[in-house]
Amino acid sequence: xxxxxxxxxxxxxxxxxxxxxxxxxxxxxxxxxxxxxxxxxxxxxxxxxxxxxxxxxxxxxxxxxxxxxxxxxxxxxxxxxxxxxxxxxxxxxxxxxxxxxxxxxxxxxxxxxxxxxxxxxxxxxxxxxxxxxxxxxxxxxxxxxxxxxxxxxxxxxxxxxxxxxxxxxxxxxxxxxxxxxxxxxxxxxxxxxxxxxxxxxxxxxxxxxxxxxxxxxxxxxxxxxxxxxxxxxxxxxxxxxxxxxxxxxxxxxxxxxxxxxxxxxxxxxxxxxxxxxxxxxxxxxxxxxxxxxxxxxxxxxxxxxxxxxxxxxxxxxxxxxxxxxxxxxxxxxxxxxxxxxxxxxxxxxxxxxxxxxxxxxxxxxxxxxxxxxxxxxxxxxxxxxxxxxxxxxxxxxxxxxxxxxxxxxxxxxxxxxxxxxxxxxxxxxxxxxxxxxxxxx
Numbered sequence: 001x002x003x004x005x006x007x008x009x010x011x012x013x014x015x016x017x018x019x020x021x022x023x024x025x026x027x028x029x030x031x032x033x034x035x036x037x038x039x040x041x042x043x044x045x046x047x048x049x050x051x052x053x054x055x056x057x058x059x060x061x062x063x064x065x066x067x068x069x070x071x072x073x074x075x076x077x078x079x080x081x082x083x084x085x086x087x088x089x090x091x092x093x094x095x096x097x098x099x100x101x102x103x104x105x106x107x108x109x110x111x112x113x114x115x116x117x118x119x120x121x122x123x124x125x126x127x128x129x130x131x132x133x134x135x136x137x138x139x140x141x142x143x144x145x146x147x148x149x150x151x152x153x154x155x156x157x158x159x160x161x162x163x164x165x166x167x168x169x170x171x172x173x174x175x176x177x178x179x180x181x182x183x184x185x186x187x188x189x190x191x192x193x194x195x196x197x198x199x200x201x202x203x204x205x206x207x208x209x210x211x212x213x214x215x216x217x218x219x220x221x222x223x224x225x226x227x228x229x230x231x232x233x234x235x236x237x238x239x240x241x242x243x244x245x246x247x248x249x250x251x252x253x254x255x256x257x258x259x260x261x262x263x264x265x266x267x268x269x270x271x272x273x274x275x276x277x278x279x280x281x282x283x284x285x286x287x288x289x290x291x292x293x294x295x296x297x298x299x300x301x302x303x304x305x306x307x308x309x310x311x312x313x314x315x316x317x318x319x320x321x322x323x324x325x326x327x328x329x330x331x332x333x334x335x336x337x338x339x340x341x342x343x344x345x346x347x348x349x350x351x352x353x354x355x356x357x358x359x360x361x362x363x364x365x366x367x368x369x370x371x372x373x374x375x376x377x378x379x380x381x382x383x384x385x386x387x388x389x390x391x392x393x394x395x396x397x398x399x400x401x402x403x404x405x406x407x408x409x410x411x412x413x414x415x416x417x418x419x420x421x422x423x424x425x426x427x428x429x430x431x432x433x434x435x436x437x438x439x440x441x
Contacts, residue, residue, distance in 0.1 A: 053077045062085065210319055325410040328408060332438075359424045374400070
């Protein structure tokens with residue numbers, strides 16, 4: 001597993017809030033309290049914020065493991081003290097760890113349910129009718145299967161040796177423990193080691209609205225989006241993340257529900273098209289730094305500074321097609337020399353990362369047409385600015401001699417928060433024209 005040199009935070013090592021975990025579920029409350037106190041004492045002796053997993057006393061490793069906040073910290077403890085982590089200890093720790101990791105990465109926009117099998121196995125492991133001898137035999141069987149410390153790729157191995165895996169009720173108790181631990185570990189590894197998930201926060205808010213204000217739920221099929229770790233590594237980071245998040249997402253297309261993604265292809269116009277990922281920065285976006293994990297992308301006649309920008313535009317198209325968020329206000333100018341028109345040009349040319357221009361919480365997505373057909377910039381404000389479950393999008397467009405500003409919002413009238421962000425982005429002069437819906441001819 002991971003290196004024993006992996007550091008753990010002092011808070012995790014302190015054991016605060018977690019009871020002792022022994023090899024047998026019947027450990028006494030006194031032992032738990034004593035273990036927690038010793039863990040706290042050990043932490044107080046540390047003079048730094050982090051400690052090495054190997055420095056944790058062996059008999060306290062399970063107690064400390066109950067308080068870790070990431071799979072990498074747990075993995076370091078297991079590497080340092082492998083004999084302390086039987087299945088009876090490991091399964092409940094993994095079960096408690098998964099929701100915390102998901103919340104830290106995605107907040108409330110994504111749910112990753114605990115595998116039902118893990119819940120059933122955890123309950124059966126604490127049953128008073130299961131003898132200590134049976135538990136010992138089950139643990140021995142799991143060690144022989146090599147699943148006490150699961151590694152990536154183990155799922156396919158279990159599929160071969162357990163043909164009835166889709167029917168877990170028919171498996172022996174030992175095999176069900178093995179499968180439960182493997183599924184939990186796979187979820188944790190692919191979330192923690194999946195890269196920068198924060199890039200998808202605005203997209204998850206769009207999916208939340210697209211799904212009728214229901215969070216995305218990542219089940220087994222999402223974590224099985226790739227057949228092997230090699231297949232995962234072979235994809236660009238943003239692409240593989242989106243394949244996980246978008247799996248099973250359907251959209252309304254001419255009155256019919258269709259999958260948004262089909263392999264590498266995204267539903268575009270009447271069919272699925274595979275976006276082209278560029279190998280270097282695009283001259284169309286001088287303010288964007290090239291990111292090989294999220295590279296410039298072409299789809300149809302449009303070029304985007306990143307794969308995430310392309311996905312954002314397509315998601316918003318689906319939202320707008322469903323009239324949610326709603327069209328609120330629009331300003332249009334055909335007078336290129338007017339102050340308002342010049343202000344739109346300034347906003348289109350501004351750096352997308354300039355927080356003094358856009359304000360805190362703004363995410364900027366860009367799109368340009370390679371045939372000279374125009375430029376579109378969409379400035380999105382989500383829940384942290386507008387309120388839980390709400391979104392505002394300000395669309396800036398340049399089409400030949402025409403300059404447009406269109407505002408979309410999920411906020412109900414009188415749209416106070418929407419107008420505040422429009423004022424902040426546009427400035428008082430242009431904001432007034434936008435809010436009055438003026439046309440300059």
